[in-house]
Amino acid sequence: MRRPLSRHAVPAWMVERATRFRLAGDWRGACAAANIDIGFDLSWVARRKGVDQARLVDDLRHLAPDLLRWHLPRHGGTGLLSPHTWLPLARYGDYELSAHLPAHLRGPQRVTLQVEPGYLGHRGRRDDSLLHHRDRWDARRTGELLTRCGGVTRLPFFTTGGARLTPGGDDPEGRIERILMLADAGRHAESWAAAGFDVEVRLFDPGWDRERIDPAAFDPGRSPQERERIRRRIVEQSLAQTRPALTVLAGRARRIAEADPAGLVRIYLRNHRWAVLDRLDGPRPRARIVSSPVRPADEAVPSRQPGEAVVRRETAEFGLALSRIPVLPRTLTDWPDELAALRSGRLEPDDLHPLVAAVLFPARTPRAPAATGLPRTVRVECAGTTHQVAMRDGEIAVPHPPAELDREAMLRALGGRAQGCFAARLGWRRPDIRMPHRMRAVRARLMRIVLHGDGPAVAALLDAGLDPHVRDEDGRTLLHLLPWLSGADLLPRLLAAGLDVDTPDAEGSAPFVHACRHGPEALVRQLLAAGASADARDPKGYPVIIRAEYSHLWRRRVSAEQPREVGTT
Structure with a gap:
């Protein structure tokens, strides 16, 4: 499922701010609210030949950047944006509007919009899914999702309010439900037939490639009934890999086939097997299942050329x-x-983006998002018993008197190992000390919020008493991670809490280094004003202030050339 695996990836405040700017006609403000940078200016686009600028500006007016961010591809384990990926959104003559994702998995979760030639290649992976599905980013086209799900007045299997219902009714959605239930039961050939396709199997005919078909399907030593059972199983396995949207499949194939005089379209199934569709204009399209050594067009593995026969x-x-x-x-x-x-059940109606939920469940009342929080107390095994470690007033409070804390500090100075409550207290601020596993889990939850960039959630945690001196496993403080955070001005709060503006992380880099690498120019200037050393160098010894000036030059140029009103150049 391509969706944020953490609600902090596209939090409610981001959706609300981006929507407010979009409805006011400020597409740049909407993109800024959704952590999307503009990597082009319209005056530059106007000077390019072959760009349909009027259509580009119209699409930018209706771009929902928070909806775009919701549907971007993500890493399955962390929910962070997939690195080294770019996604074309629309074509305008020879140029494309594309969304470029971060270069590193754990880098700031900022996306860049570019207008660039469609033939231009990039390092990484090109993903054309949003080029085919404008409902993933165009606020005018969100209603298409219901159609793609097979719905007319409701989503199959659900009421308009989001409640589950008994499937298989007499309405158009009931037909979709029966088709899907047949596929769920492993009766894929029947589901194709129920959708109106004539399925003709050519896998076992002489002359086709039989190299990857079970030899038992042709074994003369088996009875005809047993061979037929094996062949039915092979057909079902061939169709099981792809679960096509059968009710709209013929229409989509028809649009592809219009450019081809033969009127044929093929769909890759699995294991060098294809479904070739034709008779797309008739009442019952045909799907011929064949086996061929030709690989899918998008596979990087060199194809084995088929023989002349x-x-x-x-x-x-x-x-x-x-x-x-x-x-x-x-x-x-x-x-x-x-x-x-x-x-x-992996996704509930309230988990959907508001624009998506309004299309799929128009009668449902949206539920307010749950408040962000971390445990206020954590149970820690200490000296053979269990203690409650509390997070309040900006520090880690442990149930030990000052004399015991001083004694543990002395033992630590003499080479002893911190354990229990003392490891929880020290390890929160020092990554070289291993905290109890429950405290490590709390820090991991906090760092997921930070890496997703949910600044208001971090501000709320600080208000609730979070110790701001936390360091992650790489020794980075919240000052180091400010380029990741947006939506809240946290720098003054962190400085007031006593964080050192020049403290190094595990690799020796100060917060100023990370700001020059990843942050906006405003953050670099704020750190300098707060007393950060301008002589900071990266781990390779390169002066980062020079690199920062170089990397921000194009941003200042683009900002200066941006027209004040949408559509002006």
Whole structure:
């Protein structure tokens, strides 16, 4: 499921601010609220040949950057944005509007919008899914999601208020529910037939590639009934890998086939097996299941060229070789992720982005998001008993008198190992001391909030008594991590709490180094005004102030050339 795995990735305050700017017609303000940088200026675009600027400006007016951020690809374990990935959103003649994700997994979660030639290559991975699904970022097109899920007046399997209902009714959504239930039961060929397709299996015909088909399907020593059972299993396995949105599949294939005189489209199933669709304008489209050594077009593995006999068989069957039939992109074949996640319970209606929830569940009253918080007390095993370590008034409070704390400090100075409450108290501020596992879990939860960039959530935790002197496993303080945080001005609070503006992390870098690497120019100037050393160097000894000036030059140029009103140049 491509969605934020943490609610701090697209928090409620970000959605509210970005929506307010978007409705006011300020697309730049909306992007800034959603931590999306603008890497182009419209005056530059106006000087480019082959750019449909009027359509570009119209799309920018209706861009929902918080919705875009919601649907960006993420790392499965952390929910952080997938690094080295760029996603084209729309094409304007020879140019594309693209969203570029961070270069590093644990870097600041900022996205950059670019207008660039469509043929321009980048290091990393290109993802065209948002190019095909404008409902993922265009506020005018969000209603298309319900159609892609097979709904007309409601989402299949749900009421308009989000309650589950008995599937298989007589309405259009009931047909979708029956098709999906057949697929859930492993009866994929029947689900294709229920969707109106004539499925013809060519896998076992002479002349096709049989290299990756179970030899038992052709074993003359088996009875015809047993061979037929094995063949049915092979067909179901071939269709099981892809769960296509069958009710809209013919329409999408028809648009792809319009550019091809043969009127054919193929879908990759699995293990070099394909479904070739034709008769797309008729009442019952046809899907011929074949096996061929031609690999999918998007696979990086070099293809094994089919033999002449296979090519002759394909030409006799389709009128041309299989490799010349256009491929329907995988993102256009599958059901939307939301439908599967809602059905399985991995996603609740209240977990959806507000624009998505309004489309899928228009009768549902949105629930207020839960308040962000960390445990105020943590149970710690200490000296054979259990103590409660409290987080209050900006420090870690332990149930030990000052004399015991002084004694533990002396033992620590003599080479002893901090344990129990004392390890919890010291390890919060010193990464070289291993804290009890429950305290490590609290710090990990805090750092997930920080890495996602939820500044207001961190401010709320500080208000609740969080010790601001925390360090992560790399020795970074909250001052080091300010480039990650947005939505709240935390620098004055952290300085007032006593954090050292020049304290090094584990690799010897001061907060100013991280600000020059990742932060906006304003943060660099604020740290200098707060007394940060301008002579700070990165771990390789390079003066970071020079690199900061170089990296911010283009940002100042773009900012100066931005027109005051949308659409002016």
